[in-house]
Amino acid sequence: MASSAVVTANQLIIMAELKLFRTWSSRFSLRVVWALDLKGIQYDTIFEDLSNKSSLLLQYNPVYKKVPVLVHNGKPLLESLVILEYIDETWKQTPLLPEDPSERAMARFWAKFGDDKVLPSIWNVFIKQGKDQEEAIVTAQENLGCVERQLTGKKFFNGETIGLVDLAFGWLANLLSVFEEVCGVTLIDLEKFPLLLEWIQNFADAPIIKESWPPRDKLITKYQALHEVYTSKEAPK
Amino acid sequence: MAKNDVKVLGAWPSPYVMRPRIALNIKSVNYDFLEETFGSKSELLLQSNPVHKKVPVLIHGDKPICESMIIVEYIDEVWTSGPSILPSDPYDRAIQRFWAAYVDEKFFAAMKGLRSAQGEERKAFLDQVTEGLALLEEAFGKCSKGKAFFGGDRIGLLDIAFGSFLGWLKVTEKVNGVKLLDEAKTPGLVKWAERFCADAAVKSVMPETEKLLEVSKVLAAKMKGAPPPKN
Numbered sequence: 416m417a418s419s420a421v422v423t424a425n426q427l428i429i430m431a432e433l434k435l436f437r438t439w440s441s442r443f444s445l446r447v448v449w450a451l452d453l454k455g456i457q458y459d460t461i462f463e464d465l466s467n468k469s470s471l472l473l474q475y476n477p478v479y480k481k482v483p484v485l486v487h488n489g490k491p492l493l494e495s496l497v498i499l500e501y502i503d504e505t506w507k508q509t510p511l512l513p514e515d516p517s518e519r520a521m522a523r524f525w526a527k528f529g530d531d532k533v534l535p536s537i538w539n540v541f542i543k544q545g546k547d548q549e550e551a552i553v554t555a556q557e558n559l560g561c562v563e564r565q566l567t568g569k570k571f572f573n574g575e576t577i578g579l580v581d582l583a584f585g586w587l588a589n590l591l592s593v594f595e596e597v598c599g600v601t602l603i604d605l606e607k608f609p610l611l612l613e614w615i616q617n618f619a620d621a622p623i624i625k626e627s628w629p630p631r632d633k634l635i636t637k638y639q640a641l642h643e644v645y646t647s648k649e650a651p652k
Numbered sequence: 653m654a655k656n657d658v659k660v661l662g663a664w665p666s667p668y669v670m671r672p673r674i675a676l677n678i679k680s681v682n683y684d685f686l687e688e689t690f691g692s693k694s695e696l697l698l699q700s701n702p703v704h705k706k707v708p709v710l711i712h713g714d715k716p717i718c719e720s721m722i723i724v725e726y727i728d729e730v731w732t733s734g735p736s737i738l739p740s741d742p743y744d745r746a747i748q749r750f751w752a753a754y755v756d757e758k759f760f761a762a763m764k765g766l767r768s769a770q771g772e773e774r775k776a777f778l779d780q781v782t783e784g785l786a787l788l789e790e791a792f793g794k795c796s797k798g799k800a801f802f803g804g805d806r807i808g809l810l811d812i813a814f815g816s817f818l819g820w821l822k823v824t825e826k827v828n829g830v831k832l833l834d835e836a837k838t839p840g841l842v843k844w845a846e847r848f849c850a851d852a853a854v855k856s857v858m859p860e861t862e863k864l865l866e867v868s869k870v871l872a873a874k875m876k877g878a879p880p881p882k883n
Contacts, residue, residue, distance in 0.1 A: 478754065478787060490743055497749045504742040516729040517715050523722045528703065561703055 433458035436472050436484040438465060440629050440637060442586035443495040444483035449582050450502045452623045454509050458485075496526055499579055511579040525565060525572065526583035533558045534586070540602065541594045541638075542645035548600070555602055559611065562587075566610035570617060581618060587611070588619045593634045597642050658683040661697050661709040663690065665867045667816040668720040669708040670857050674812050675727040677853035679734030721752055724812055738809050744795075748802070751791050752813035759784040763817065767824055767868075768875060774828070781824075781832060788814065789838040796840070800847050807851055815848040822861045823868050 435451070435458050437444030451458055463472055463482055475484045475491035485492040485501070492498045503511045512519050536558050539551035562584070565572060572580035595601055603611055618624060658676065660683055662669030676683050688694055693705055700709045700716035710717040710726065717726050728737040738745050762780035769777050795802040795810065802810035825832050833842050849858055 487743075492743070492746050493750055494753055497746050497753065500749065501742050501746040504745065516726050517712070517717065519729065520717045520722050520726040523725070524719055527719060527722070 434461060434486040436461045436463055437482045438463050440634060441482050442590060445585060445627060446495045446582045447483045447485055447498050448627050449585065449624055450499050450511060454506045456506055499582060522578065522580050525580045529583050533562060537594060540600060541598050544646055552600065559603060559608060563608050563611045566614055577621060588615045589628055593638050596635065597638045656682050656684045657713055659686055659711040661686050661688060662707040663688050664859055665864055666707060667820055670816040671720040671812050672708050672710050672723040672727060673857040674853050675724045675737055678737060678807060679727060679731040681731055721813060724809060735806055747795060748809040751810050755814045763824060766828065778830065785832060785838050789841050792840045792844060807853060811848055818845050818849060819859050819861060819864050823864045826865060827868060
């Protein structure tokens with residue numbers, strides 16, 4: 416009787432574990448890291464090598480085979496923004512979303528805009544050249560202009576404190592300058608994007624947030640290699 | 653007649669526009685349906701959705717809410733006295749949101765590709781759509797747990813997200829001469845589709861397939877470079 420009670424207790428501990436599958440550089444995984452850290456939640460991290468995915472990752476995310484995957488009580492959660500909402504609903508301290516439904520809708524709107532429009536348009540600037548790149552820059556800056564306007568009168572997208580939209584745009588605070596450096600294009604300057612530049616500073620240096628930035632020199636190396644692949648003459652379409 | 657506090661800007665053929673209408677019907681909320689003219693965008697639309705300039709937009713009082721699934725969640729959060737559209741358990745909510753995002757990102761892209769593809773490309777998109785439906789059949793089994801809908805006894809978020817595409821799915825079947833929802837391969841979804849389309853919240857807003865077919869022909873002609881519309 417006593418030994419089976421001990422086994423059950425261990426099983427409960429294993430079941431209650433929180434595991435995050437991520438890579439060292441994944442901007443989407445970083446959102447989940449920040450959300451958990453901001454709420455002071457304990458979890459285990461499993462670093463994946465995407466060129467050699469673990470069987471566990473493939474088992475937990477057969478549809479996309481991607482990170483992040485958050486496993487809670489043995490159940491996998493997928494897609495970073497879905498995971499963020501799950502975290503916010505499960506652990507109520509340090510809320511990431513406001514309470515008012517219309518403000519929540521706005522937050523979800525801007526997080527989606529970031530992923531659907533801003534990110535791809537900036538990626539286009541990164542991978543293209545010549546006239547194509549010039550056109551991509553116009554689109555990217557238009558999108559960034561929409562984002563800039565959201566910061567009017569606010570320290571963070573969420574107001575005085577960091578919230579879901581800040582975490583969703585977090586990659587702007589580290590990756591944007593990496594892309595700019597690697598491809599030699601300045602997308603945001605002080606004249607046109609003063610609020611965004613200020614937000615980048617505030618966000619990058621914020622407690623908890625600043626502890627998880629991936630090393631910049633490693634990111635430069637990674638994206639330099641990627642840039643070469645995309646812009647070499649023999650690059651596959 | 654008093655004007656409604658709730659308005660939906662949209663177009664009847666759009667699956668995205670159907671979504672907030674179904675949600676409002678579930679909650680028994682009266683609303684004005686302001687139809688956009690095909691080929692032009694009203695001042696109200698441009699003002700309420702300046703970023704995307706697209707339908708649907710929900711206008712509640714003076715607040716515009718954009719993006720169909722975001723509108724559905726908003727409706728669920730505001731009108732709490734009606735039946736819930738999202739389940740209460742956070743994990744179940746995450747599963748519904750995951751598959752709703754899958755429908756919009758992967759499944760819709762494959763359907764859209766299939767509608768406009770030619771030759772070899774068609775087969776590739778057809779495979780993608782078939783694969784997607786197999787995944788959704790499996791998801792239906794897990795989410796419904798033997799009940800009528802992805803949401804259980806009643807229509808929920810994922811039913812709305814996926815069900816709103818059923819009209820266009822039928823058009824795609826007719827235009828391509830294929831059976832996508834199939835009693836042999838997707839038996840659960842076949843029965844679910846019947847129940848969904850017959851549901852009181854859906855019936856009045858689901859367009860007839862014949863009417864969608866006509867719209868489909870107009871759109872196809874437009875894509876092939878028919879004369880541009882007069883300004």
